[in-house]
Amino acid sequence: MKNTRIVITLILTLSVAIANAGYPKNNTxxxxxxxxxxxxxxxxxxxxxxxxxxxxxxxFEGYKATYHEDAVVIFTTGENKTSVSIAEALQHWKQGFMDTKTGKTQNSVEFRFSQRIGDETTAHETGIFAYQSNNGAGKASQKQFVHFDALLIKRDQAWLLVMEYQKSKATEEEWNLLE
Known part of the structure; x- marks a missing residue:
């Protein structure tokens, strides 16, 4: 019985050591x-x-290229909470890109991050994006701040979004707290 306990203890110790081998460590x-x-x-x-x-x-084509073809976009910032394929989201966004390309509107987006986790080929990014649109007649919409999460993978030396989760509205004060 005593030998069995020793063997089990050794197996558990080795299992934990093997499971933690090669993984990054938490600092203080x-x-x-x-x-x-x-x-x-x-x-x-x-x-x-x-x-x-x-x-x-x-x-538009450049933007589309930042997503994996099987990516998913989740929206929970408005009344309709939904999850859609990137193909569906892009279809909805395409006109805005075309209007920007022709000068009918001006759009901008910036990103700031509160957490960035990953390794050489995977990333989970958490932060806020700030989006603003100008209708071309000089009337700019109020800047929208949105909390988001993004999952990315690296394929053929390029990062691709596989999941974008637009979680909730953020405030300018929250935006200003991030780098």
Whole structure:
């Protein structure tokens, strides 16, 4: 019986050691440390800059290319809470891109983050995006702030959104608290 306990204890100890091997460790502030974080974050910053560029310029094909073909978009900011395929969401957004491309409207989006978790090929980004639209006659809509989550994967050296979750409206004060 004593030998059985020793064997079980050894198996459990080895199992925990194996399960934790190679995974990033938490530092004292709760932030995950990963030696490749700076490269991943630089790549993701470039990704979000590209998303902003495509919205600002009305580049629909460029915007579409930032999503995985099987991506899902979840909306819970309005009355109708829904989940749709990226194909359906893009169909709904396409006219806005075309109007921006032709100068009928001007749109912009910016991103700030409260949490960024990931490794070399996966990322979970949490933050707020700020979206504003101008109808071309000089009348700008009020800037909208939205809490969001995004799941991304890296394929062929490119980051792609697989899930965008527009969770709730945010305030400008919350936006200003983020970097």
């Amino acid at each position: 502030k709760g932030k995950i440390e990963n030696p490749n974080d700076s490269l991943r974050l630089a790549e993701l910053n470039n990704f979000w800059s590209e998303v902003s560029r495509t919205v600002n310029e009305g580049d």
